[in-house]
Amino acid sequence: MTGAVLDIERLRLEIDGAAVVDGLSLSVRQGEIVALVGESGCGKSLSAFAVLRLLPDAVTLAGGRILLEGRDLASLDLAAMAAVRGRDASIIFQEPTASLDPLMPVGEQIAEALTAHGVVAPRVAMQRAREMLVSIGISDPDRRLTQYPFELSGGMCQRIMIAIALICGPRLLIADEPTTALDVTIQAQILHLIRELVTARSTAVLLITHDMGVVADMADRVVVMYAGRVAETASAEAIFKAPLHPYTALLLASIPHAALAPKSRLATIEGTVPRPSSHGVGCRFASRCPLVEDKCRKETPPLVNHGDGHEAACWRSHDVGMLGVPA
Amino acid sequence: MSQPVLSVENAAVHFRSRGGFLRKAGPALKAVDGVTLSVQPGETLGLVGESGCGKSTLANAILGLVPLVGGTITVAGREVRSDDAESLRAIRSDAQMVFQDPALSLNPRLSVGAAIGEPLQVRGLAKGAALRDRVAALLKAVGLEADHASRFPHAFSGGQRQRIVIARALALQPRLVICDEPVSALDVSVRAQILNLLVDLQRDTGMSYLFVSHDLSVVRHIADRVAVMYLGRIVEIATMAVLFGKPRHPYTQALLLAAPEPDPVRQRAKTRRILEGELPSASNLPPGCAFNTRCPIATEICRKDAPLLVARKDGAMVACHHAED
Known part of the structure; x- marks a missing residue:
């Protein structure tokens, strides 16, 4: 298929030989938001983690291909995978405060994403981090850069996470329940921000959520999972109108x-x-x-x-x- | 009008960080500040607001779990006094609580039957075979089986555990059940089962609910009237139909707009007016209306005078200088 940034083909994940994800196939095109939905334990988060090879030790990748712009991530070694994470594909998690390093100012954490991939020199990286904060509408960016996560609200921490995830300009963003831990007015701000950023950059987004309201708000297409398998996939309009x-x-x-x-x-x-x-x-x-x-x-x-x-x-x-x- | 099951008059709960040898006591955190509301027999009052608005603190104060610094709370005609164990014991036969996470509300070492029967036993209301029968009836009332009584909480799913918690809350036949985010930890299909159960139980027993939730779609479904809290105060109270049909306070309007609806056509047709900024700290409230820092229509008076909760023609009560009538 042309234009697919992410192509998951017949993914199989196992715990102790039992398939927790069984034959998942999906693709996300440039600039498209695909929602992967289902209830607790259906395998949606594990599937997302598998893309970046962040699976817990107990879970094995037992089959299938994960193509990021044609390159099979499932077959990469750890060093090659580390080069992909944050640069070609990024992830933001549910608990922003738990995903940030509590002992490092957030500015350094954003800049680190650039320097870790050798994109720019450390000095330039901090300048780019500042520009990133401005572009996501954070006021007083110079003060924010020097703050630690505990000094920031949950919504602000999630903005920092988004800045870290997008600063290298990845082709794919995986958002795992990005607003579940946030209040509804803050959720609206964060969803709005994600939508604006990915539209401007044509990023492909795989959005993991259990909230059908968020799906209705954000998704172009929807993949519904049940007990490790795809039950249904369709455009957002079709899935709500005629499941x-x-x-x-x-x-x-x-x-x-x-x-x-x-x-x-x-x-x-x-x-x-x-x-x-x-x-x-x-x-x-x-x-x-x-x-x-x-x-x-x-x-x-x-x-x-x-x-x-x-x-x-x-x-x-x-x-x-x-x-x-x-x- | 009949006597309300719950009446809260000008209630205030403040928390103060304790001073120490080298540390001065901090400013009081006004978690609940001048809240007045009532719940009638058989009624469900929804209490909504975002984290830190004081809704759970108010729920706790009603059961005497945190002390008031001002105002009064009356349950079924009896004043709640958090420092009087005897009165609290009496109040808890009229008012019970269901918390968010059923896994944390049940003692893992207590069988389900023992947990549900405990309130009856400690009050000497039933023992032996009568107690067993009563527990069996309670289990059936919440959609479980009588023989589940001998099992332990770990053997049940999240939804079943919440049913057990509800059965325990019902044991003393309370007139008021305070539900603090009772379905927030549950998957949607299970959430529907618990909501159906709460509606059925109310229809059968005529008890009242104070239903605390951040989820507006759930509150719209289950509540007769809704109170909206912001930073320790009620900003608007109205019937469900009026509050959702004609929200007047700008904060209520923003909440309704921000909550995504599970319908792409309606959701995408909504005007996107996103509320800027974040909740100010409750220990350092802005002067005037607490919402003025985020309010799209705030003017000079809002930064000076805190608006009072004023009744409008259709019975809605709104605390805003600029809200329509």
């Missing part, structure tokens, strides 16, 4: 929103997500699906294209509308 997987449909219907009558019953998904060690054949959502039939328990549904890049892995995609959700 083709019962999991997506129920997930959306379980969110309270303005069009619902107050205190009316919200849709729920009964049961719990199956453990990776208990995955057998068939659809992994079968045990909780209201549309389940015999075939679902026996055969794994493939991702089927329903047109316009709207793909769903469900034997009964055409009946999802029957669930009567969403409005």
Whole structure:
């Protein structure tokens, strides 16, 4: 595919031989924001970490390719990977205060991203760090550069993280729940900032989130994961308007929103997500699906294209509308 | 009007950093400052605001967990006095609390049955077979099974644990349950189950909720009336329909605009007026209206005089010099 900055092909991640991510494929084009969504434990964050090879020791990369502008990151050695991180692809995390070094002024932390890759000399790096702060709308940049993380608010720390992530001009930004720890007015500021920066720089963004409001606000395309597999992928408009997987449909219907009558019953998904060690054949959502039939328990549904890049892995995609959700 | 289940009059909670040998005591942090509100029988009052606005401190003060420095709080006609253990014991049979993280609210070494039965047991309200029956009924009321009583919290999922916490809160048949971010730690599909449960329980028992949350979509779904807090004060109280339909305080308006809606068409059509700046420190409040440093319509008077919470024609109460009627 042309223009794809990131191409993940059939990624498989294992813990003790059990697949926690199983055959994930997705691509992110230049200037595109792709949201990877799902509930706790669906494998969305692990998939993001795998791209930068930041997986915890217990998780092994057991198969698949991770192509960053055609180069397979899955096959790089550690030194080559270190050169990629921060320069070609960057990540921002959920807890900005936990991601910054508490003992180093934030200006040095931003400048370090440049000097570590030998992009510029240390002196110039500090000047570039200052320019970066100005460009992300931080007032009083000279004072900020000398401050330590504990002197800054959560929202300010997340801005610093964004500055560090983007200062080398990476082609890909991975944002793992970047606003989950922030208040809603600060969340709006940070999302607005990310959108402006990536638009101006045509950065490809893989946005990991569980918040469908953030998805509706930010995403061009959406990939919904369930129990380590892709359940559905489509444009943001299509996924909210006409979901083709019962999991997506129920997930959306379980969110309270303005069009619902107050205190009316919200849709729920009964049961719990199956453990990776208990995955057998068939659809992994079968045990909780209201549309389940015999075939679902026996055969794994493939991702089927329903047109316009709207793909769903469900034997009964055409009946999802029957669930009567969403409005 | 019937007697309110909860009545808070001009309540204030201040925290002060303790001075030491070489350190002067810091300025008082006014976590809650002059808050007045009430909750009627069978009603849900939503209490919203961002971190540090004092909503959890107010919730704690209602149960006497932190002392007031001014004002009064009355639960079912009885004044809450944090220094009087006897009165607190009485109040806690009328008012109970459900916290955010169910994993932290349950003793890992106590079986679920023992945790739920404990309030009944310590008050001598039930024992033996009667206690077991009561625990079984409570478990069923929250959608669990009677035989779950012998298991321990680790055997349950996050959503099930929150059901256990709710069952324990219901044991004494309280008239008011304070829910402090009860669904914030849960995944959305589980969140819906707990919200449905809270609505059902209220319908069956007629109890009231004070529902503390930062999540406006959840509050809109469950609350009859909503109070918005900013830096220790209430800036607006109105019925759910009025507050979401015609928000008057600029902070309420900003909150509603900032909360992303799970609908790309509506969300992207919203006017983007992003609130600048961040919350000032509660120990160093700006003079006048506490919101004036971030307010898009602030004028001279806002930097001098703190606005009072004034009733409008449709019953909404708004604390703003410039809000429409």
